[in-house]
Amino acid sequence: MANASSISFSASFRPFPTKHRKITTARPSSVFLCAAPRSRPRSSSSSRSPAGLPSSPKNIPAEDAPPPPKQRHWKAGEFPGVSGDSITGSPRRPIKNVKKKMVARAAAKAWACTVTEALADRIQKKQWEQALEVFEMLRAQTFYQPKEGTFMKLLVLLGKSGQALRAAELFEAMVEEGIEPTSALYTALLAAYCRCNLLDEAFSILTKTKGLPLCQPDVFTYSTLLKACVEASRFELIDSLYLEMSERLIVPNTVTQNTVLGGYGKAGKFKEMEKVLADMLASDTCRPDVWTMNIVLSLFCARGEVDAMEKWYEKFRGIGIEPETRTFNILISGYGRKRMYEKMTLVMEYMRKLAFPWTTSTYNNVIEAFADVGDAKSMEYAFDQMRAEGMKADTNTFRHLIAGYGKAGFFHKVVSSIKLADRLEIQPNTAFYNAVLFACSKAGDLIEMERVFRRMKERRYLPDSTTYSVMVEAYRKVGMNDKIYELEQDKGRSFELVAR
DSSP states (O other): OHHHHHHHHHHTSOOOOOSSOOOOOOOHHHHGGGSOOOOOOOSOSTTOOOTTSOOOOTTOOGGGSOOOOOOOOOOTTOOOSSOTTSOSSOOOOOOSSHHHHHHHHHHHHHHHHHHHHHHHHHHHTTOHHHHHHHHHHHHTSTTOOOOHHHHHHHHHHHHHTTOHHHHHHHHHHHHHTTOOOOHHHHHHHHHHHHHTTOHHHHHHHHHHHHTOGGGOOOHHHHHHHHHHHHHTTOGGGHHHHHHHHHHTTOOOOHHHHHHHHHHHHHTTOHHHHHHHHHHHHHOSSSOOOHHHHHHHHHHHHHHTOHHHHHHHHHHHHHTTOOOOHHHHHHHHHHHHHTTOHHHHHHHHHHHHHTTOOOOHHHHHHHHHHHHTTTOHHHHHHHHHHHHHTTOOOOHHHHHHHHHHHHHHTOHHHHHHHHHHHHHTTOOOOHHHHHHHHHHHHHHTOHHHHHHHHHHHHHTTOOOOHHHHHHHHHHHHHTTOHHHHHHHHHHHTSOOOOOOO
16 A cells, blocks of 8 residues: 555656756655755746755756765664655654554443443353343443343343342332333243242232233233243143133234143143144134144153154144154154154155254164163164264263163273263263263162262252162162162152152
8 A cells, every 4th residue: 555655646746857867766854955956947837846846957067966865774673764765755753652552542442332242242141140240330331321122131131040039120220210111021020030930929010010001911921921830830820811811802822822732731631732732723823833743742752652643743744734853853752762763764764855954863862762772783873973974962962872881781881971072072961960870870880870979969960850769779779778868868858769
């Protein structure tokens, strides 16, 4: 860019004429100040020098011309700002502490949006404590203006983080800052109570919104309450909520019906489940979708009722619902649990034919099918093919591998699988530790089993019924009733063996 500017700048001047030599372009302060005095310009335009440069008299002989100025040789570390070969113009002063000024300028430029960007980053990372701290910093800024969207995001974050009381405090602060509550904001606060299983407080919010003309509950409000009632097994409240929705002319959507449908199915309330499904089939506004299909198929898959799973698959296909990858994964899991490997293979080939990709869940279902029967060879083949296709293994992958090797008696491969999971930075969970405990109990290594149990609790993974079932069974085999008593004290109840 500097070269281009120097060329265009110097091209606007005609060359400086002399009789015997050509004077190179130099600094004006060192060259032209020493030149001969200016002659009076002629009226002719051809002999007029460009503006800003002194005219050169033609009758000065070469020997009387001023000597060329001596150029200074700069020492190492020095810089004049304008070199002898630079363009003509005023010299530029050197910039000192360039790095420090650049850092200061970048910091000043970033500060205007640092707080808001930091808040958005904390919310995205679901760090509710840090998000509240940054939000307090934002409120202290002079440019702060309360916005409904900011409070909405924080309310949702606190609700998902199980901080219902803090969500209520934030809601009050929002009202004090002059923001008018809306139905969506009340629904976010209600959802926070529901996630903490505080149904009484959630219903009090519902009652309050009914008395506010501009904050009337909508389908999302009732859907949130219905989901909370299903998860808390408060099925007696569902019919009353449906009745209230009908009185207010609020039509449940497909998501609402799918939530209730899945809740009834998990609780074994098949009559109620069939009623909800029949209502969806007869409705014009909340028709079944692929999620409905997956919920029903998952229910029969978990119960091991393959015939019912196949029948409902054909029913849903008959009403025009197209399957997705998760649908086929459910079928593979159902066939694998019943050791129907031929049908499992046919589903996988059908997926390839329809260009449905095999996912990590697909391979996990296959590995689980072979792990349940201790078929280590087939399990390893599926795992190797999974890695060859570039699929990323997850916690469930290694959980099934460890359980399968433990059932097959390959305890050295259990250790190698744990090490591989650690190298791949696989995040363990309670089910992962249960698989390791099961492998230790099959190997009869109770000392290692106890060490894994202690490590599990140190890393704050809560033991579940499967955890205690595996350990109690291992202690009973060797008659260590005192250890069983210690587990009962730890859990706070006597144990009934749960079939693994």
